[in-house]
Amino acid sequence: MSIAFFAAFFLIWEYSIVWFGIPRYILTPPSVVVTKGWADIDRLLYYTWITGVEVVLGYAVAVILALPLGLAIAFSSILRRTIYPFVVCVEMVPKIAFAPLFISWLGFGLLPKVIIVFLVCFFPIVLNAILAFSSLSEELSRFSVSTGANAWRTFVKVRLPAALPQCFVGFKYAAINATVGAAIAEFIGSDQGLGFYIQIVTGNMRPDLAFAGIFFLTILGLALFGLVTLAERLLIPWHISLRRQSH
Amino acid sequence: MNPLIELTGVQKVFGAGPGALHAFGPVDMKIEKGEFVSLLGPSGCGKSTLMLMIAGLLEPSGGRIEIDGRIVAGPQTDIGIMFQDNTLVPWRTVRGNIELQLELRGLSPAAHRASVDELLASVHLEDFQRRYPHELSGGMQQRAAFCQALVHQPATMLLDEPLGKLDAMTREAIRTDLQALWIQRHPTVVFVTHSIEEAIQLSTHVAIITPRPGRVERIISVDLPYPRDFEVKSSPQFIGYVRQAQEIFRGYGVL
Numbered sequence: 253m254s255i256a257f258f259a260a261f262f263l264i265w266e267y268s269i270v271w272f273g274i275p276r277y278i279l280t281p282p283s284v285v286v287t288k289g290w291a292d293i294d295r296l297l298y299y300t301w302i303t304g305v306e307v308v309l310g311y312a313v314a315v316i317l318a319l320p321l322g323l324a325i326a327f328s329s330i331l332r333r334t335i336y337p338f339v340v341c342v343e344m345v346p347k348i349a350f351a352p353l354f355i356s357w358l359g360f361g362l363l364p365k366v367i368i369v370f371l372v373c374f375f376p377i378v379l380n381a382i383l384a385f386s387s388l389s390e391e392l393s394r395f396s397v398s399t400g401a402n403a404w405r406t407f408v409k410v411r412l413p414a415a416l417p418q419c420f421v422g423f424k425y426a427a428i429n430a431t432v433g434a435a436i437a438e439f440i441g442s443d444q445g446l447g448f449y450i451q452i453v454t455g456n457m458r459p460d461l462a463f464a465g466i467f468f469l470t471i472l473g474l475a476l477f478g479l480v481t482l483a484e485r486l487l488i489p490w491h492i493s494l495r496r497q498s499h
Numbered sequence: 500m501n502p503l504i505e506l507t508g509v510q511k512v513f514g515a516g517p518g519a520l521h522a523f524g525p526v527d528m529k530i531e532k533g534e535f536v537s538l539l540g541p542s543g544c545g546k547s548t549l550m551l552m553i554a555g556l557l558e559p560s561g562g563r564i565e566i567d568g569r570i571v572a573g574p575q576t577d578i579g580i581m582f583q584d585n586t587l588v589p590w591r592t593v594r595g596n597i598e599l600q601l602e603l604r605g606l607s608p609a610a611h612r613a614s615v616d617e618l619l620a621s622v623h624l625e626d627f628q629r630r631y632p633h634e635l636s637g638g639m640q641q642r643a644a645f646c647q648a649l650v651h652q653p654a655t656m657l658l659d660e661p662l663g664k665l666d667a668m669t670r671e672a673i674r675t676d677l678q679a680l681w682i683q684r685h686p687t688v689v690f691v692t693h694s695i696e697e698a699i700q701l702s703t704h705v706a707i708i709t710p711r712p713g714r715v716e717r718i719i720s721v722d723l724p725y726p727r728d729f730e731v732k733s734s735p736q737f738i739g740y741v742r743q744a745q746e747i748f749r750g751y752g753v754l
Contacts, residue, residue: 490631
């Protein structure tokens with residue numbers, strides 16, 4: 253069904269250009285996107301690699317820093333009263349608006365892009381981790397206490413697995429944000445990468461190549477999201493959202 | 500001989516000032532070793548609160564609780580507790596959930612293989628030990644939760660309405676299993692329930708708890724032979740006990 257829907261979408265796109273007489277420099281049919289994109293495949297693959305590195309680095313640093321911070325805020329009442337309100341306030345700030353500043357401070361290289369990807373990924377992970385680690389049910393908490401288990405054992409056997417599903421909500425949200433962050437950072441100031449590519453070819457009246465760039469950006473986003481989903485399937489196959497329909 | 504569990508002037512008040520809610524007590528009560536004592540009362544009478552206080556999971560606002568001569572001043576770790584909502588975790592199988600109790604206590608599941616097997620068989624779950632909680636019926640989940648609360652072989656058990664959310668037929672079946680286990684192992688049991696029949700059928704003593712603030716109105720000693728099967732339950736003596744409890748609740752306008 254969904255494959256038929258996709259096919260219909262591309263067919264309508266392909267033929268509406270002919271029917272409505274849309275000029276090629278405004279919109280090109282998908283068949284042309286494929287042939288022209290293929291002709292420029294080397295550059296597209298190289299830029300996919302460049303943008304991919306920015307995305308993966310920014311995302312990885314966000315996970316590595318946000319998870320422990322979320323954990324710390326969830327368990328420390330002092331951090332809850334100090335850092336937590338600050339985090340919530342900063343979350344309200346549109347991080348992407350900082351992109352031009354980072355470019356002007358740090359130049360056209362890899363670092364400002366990684367920082368921007370990091371910023372758009374960091375907050376959803378922190379906020380979901382705080383929620384995850386502070387919502388153990390009263391029953392499970394009392395049960396753990398009644399066994400006399402120490403904090404570490406309770407964490408490993410009860411708190412951590414119970415928190416994972418909510419953590420993954422943050423991981424997935426951040427994965428969607430990551431490619432958006434990288435593309436916008438490259439729009440603002442860059443000399444390589446898919447965002448840079450899309451901007452340059454659009455300026456040259458080549459929507460066919462712009463769509464090819466968007467296609468690879470989408471593949472990049474899907475790949476990251478797919479990896480996170482795969483990790484989710486491996487780590488929490490028991491969760492209600494992942495159960496196979498057995499009844 | 501001293502009683503195993505002794506409550507002296509125990510009470511619980513939630514909050515402070517004019518908005519304070521006097522939930523429970525003051526109550527004096529003695530529970531001897533090996534007794535099966537039901538706390539029987541309407542919803543909201545504070546019987547669960549009392550159970551949590553005995554477990555050391557909730558601090559009384561006044562009075563003293565002693566277990567085996569020691570004052571309860573924190574969570575009691577040598578008892579078995581079954582909470583109103585079961586504590587089965589969704590990421591472990593039935594067997595894994597039972598072993599969770601052992602692992603949290605630092606005991607080796609491998610060393611307790613046989614006793615887990617025996618426990619599973621006693622509640623007819625041996626064929627379901629590799630299943631996850633969501634694959635089981637409500638009754639089976641409660642049986643599994645029962646094993647989880649019992650696997651470390653506590654001498655004292657606190658059960659908070661373990662059958663409360665089950666249908667009548669399942670309740671009946673699990674009651675029979677629970678009784679068989681008690682007859683076999685004779686732990687001291689504190690059993691919270693709002694079912695008069697259930698309390699009379701299972702208990703050596705039934706503590707009648709009044710509506711809020713909960714107090715122990717009377718303790719009925721149930722002098723009927725075990726096992727209390729359908730035969731016993733239709734006897735005039737059994738019906739007499741049920742009526743006795745009903746009269747008290749009627750006096751309070753609960754029935």
